[in-house]
Amino acid sequence: MAILRQPFNTHLxxxxxxxxxxxxxxVRHLSDMxxxxxxxxxxxxxLKDGDPLIYVVYNVEVPEEAGELQHCTSIxxxxxxGNEFFMTKGHxxxxxxxxxxxxxxxxxxxxxxxxxxxxTATLDMFPGSVSYILPxxxxxxxxxxxxxxxxxxxxxxxxxxxxxxxxEKGFAKMVLAQDDAPVVVDNPRYACRRT
Amino acid sequence: MAILRQPFNTHLxxxxxxxxxxxxxxVRHLSDMxxxxxxxxxxxxxLKDGDPLIYVVYNVEVPEEAGELQHCTSIxxxxxxGNEFFMTKGHxxxxxxxxxxxxxxxxxxxxxxxxxxxxTATLDMFPGSVSYILPxxxxxxxxxxxxxxxxxxxxxxxxxxxxxxxxEKGFAKMVLAQDDAPVVVDNPRYACRRT
Numbered sequence: 405m406a407i408l409r410q411p412f413n414t415h416l417x418x419x420x421x422x423x424x425x426x427x428x429x430x431v432r433h434l435s436d437m438x439x440x441x442x443x444x445x446x447x448x449x450x451l452k453d454g455d456p457l458i459y460v461v462y463n464v465e466v467p468e469e470a471g472e473l474q475h476c477t478s479i480x481x482x483x484x485x486g487n488e489f490f491m492t493k494g495h496x497x498x499x500x501x502x503x504x505x506x507x508x509x510x511x512x513x514x515x516x517x518x519x520x521x522x523x524t525a526t527l528d529m530f531p532g533s534v535s536y537i538l539p540x541x542x543x544x545x546x547x548x549x550x551x552x553x554x555x556x557x558x559x560x561x562x563x564x565x566x567x568x569x570x571x572e573k574g575f576a577k578m579v580l581a582q583d584d585a586p587v588v589v590d591n592p593r594y595a596c597r598r599t
Numbered sequence: 600m601a602i603l604r605q606p607f608n609t610h611l612x613x614x615x616x617x618x619x620x621x622x623x624x625x626v627r628h629l630s631d632m633x634x635x636x637x638x639x640x641x642x643x644x645x646l647k648d649g650d651p652l653i654y655v656v657y658n659v660e661v662p663e664e665a666g667e668l669q670h671c672t673s674i675x676x677x678x679x680x681g682n683e684f685f686m687t688k689g690h691x692x693x694x695x696x697x698x699x700x701x702x703x704x705x706x707x708x709x710x711x712x713x714x715x716x717x718x719t720a721t722l723d724m725f726p727g728s729v730s731y732i733l734p735x736x737x738x739x740x741x742x743x744x745x746x747x748x749x750x751x752x753x754x755x756x757x758x759x760x761x762x763x764x765x766x767e768k769g770f771a772k773m774v775l776a777q778d779d780a781p782v783v784v785d786n787p788r789y790a791c792r793r794t
Contacts, residue, residue, distance in 0.1 A: 408718070409733055410720055410733075411710075411712050411720050411722055411730065411731055411732055411733050411736060412722070412730075412731050413722050413723065413728050413729065413730050413731070414728075414729040414731070415727055415728060415729070416702065416727045416728075416729050417727060418613075418704070418726060418727045423729070464729070464731070466698075466731070471694075471696040471697045471698060471734045471755065472698050472734065473698045473699070473700050473731075473753065473754070473755070475700055475729065475731075475753075499666075501666040502666045503661075503666060503667050503668045503756070504668070505668050505670055505753055507611065507702070507751060509613070515606075517606050523603070525605055525606050527606055527607070527608050528608065531613060532610055532611045532612060532613045533608050533609075533610060533611075534608065534609040534610070534611050534618070534659070534670065534751075535606065535607075535608050536606055536607050536608070536609070536659070536661070536668075536670075537606055538604055538605075538606050539666045539667065541606060556702060556729075558668065558670075558700055558753040559668070560666065560668070560755060561698070
């Protein structure tokens with residue numbers, strides 16, 4: 405017998421981003437994305453002292469189908485690898501022509517995006533910023549402040565995630581701390597295949 | 600020459616729901632939905648004293664296309680028509696098989712939903728509630744508290760709005776105040792064509 409679905413609530417803590425129930429929780433430590441940071445000496449140094457938690461995503465479970473809406477909260481912790489701020493891995497959508505919306509609830513970040521045609525763009529993330537990520541743009545969130553960066557995201561049910569392009573080529577830009585302030589600079593390793 | 604689109608931010612005031620820029624603002628007074636309330640004597644009485652503002656929606660302008668994401672904030676003001684709480688008109692989506700997400704930021708409400716097969720459901724709305732409206736379910740928001748009910752909504756770009764079914768038939772349930780507390784009761788006028 406088919407079970408009839410019912411509308412449902414999830415409870416989002418607007419202060420710290422935690423969802424209850426927490427759904428599918430994704431936890432990324434530095435070791436899960438160590439090749440993505442520029443300063444590999446800093447990576448090795450940090451990994452010797454432990455394996456810092458970079459970010460957590462709470463995904464509400466929804467069918468991966470057209471017409472549905474995936475939604476999640478992400479918490480990117482404050483910190484740096486060398487002078488590069490903690491960030492998410494970043495990805496295109498598998499169905500690349502799908503948008504995404506980020507509503508930032510806490511902290512301060514930079515949303516770095518890159519179109520399939522190579523154009524890049526950044527948007528400031530701050531409590532109340534509603535960022536519209538266009539279809540066909542990869543996206544990465546970077547915590548540039550002293551507290552956790554917390555945002556609520558919504559994207560089409562069948563969008564999926566394509567991490568491969570970014571894992572292989574990176575983004576053309578990166579966000580570094582200069583005198584503690586974030587600056588967006590060219591990524592010297594862009595499009596160089598990782599060894 | 601085609602103008603290349605750029606990702607963009609909108610600024611949402613998390614306290615009162617106002618979006619800047621405000622986009623396409625929809626303003627509904629009692630006169631815009633007077634047939635939807637049960638107590639027509641109360642409607643006439645209120646209209647004599649003015650035309651109360653029931654709710655406002657700020658819609659970010661996004662192409663009405665698959666892969667895009669419509670998003671808006673709604674502010675439903677506190678008040679009653681007789682003993683029936685102020686509410687939105689409610690609608691199905693034109694492409695009925697599309698979901699919607701409501702993140703409540705302020706106030707207290709009841710989200711009333713009705714499937715195409717006639718089933719009804721309600722969810723409590725409160726700060727931090729993330730309500731998942733299933734595809735094929737009509738939805739209406741009812742402010743059952745003393746302050747504005749504010750929520751942020753996201754739905755597929757090509758979902759559209761179908762108000763006609765609800766305008767003609769209403770919802771099978773309604774939310775009334777009994778000793779100031781909200782109760783969900785059958786709508787005695789359900790499916791009776793409005794005169």
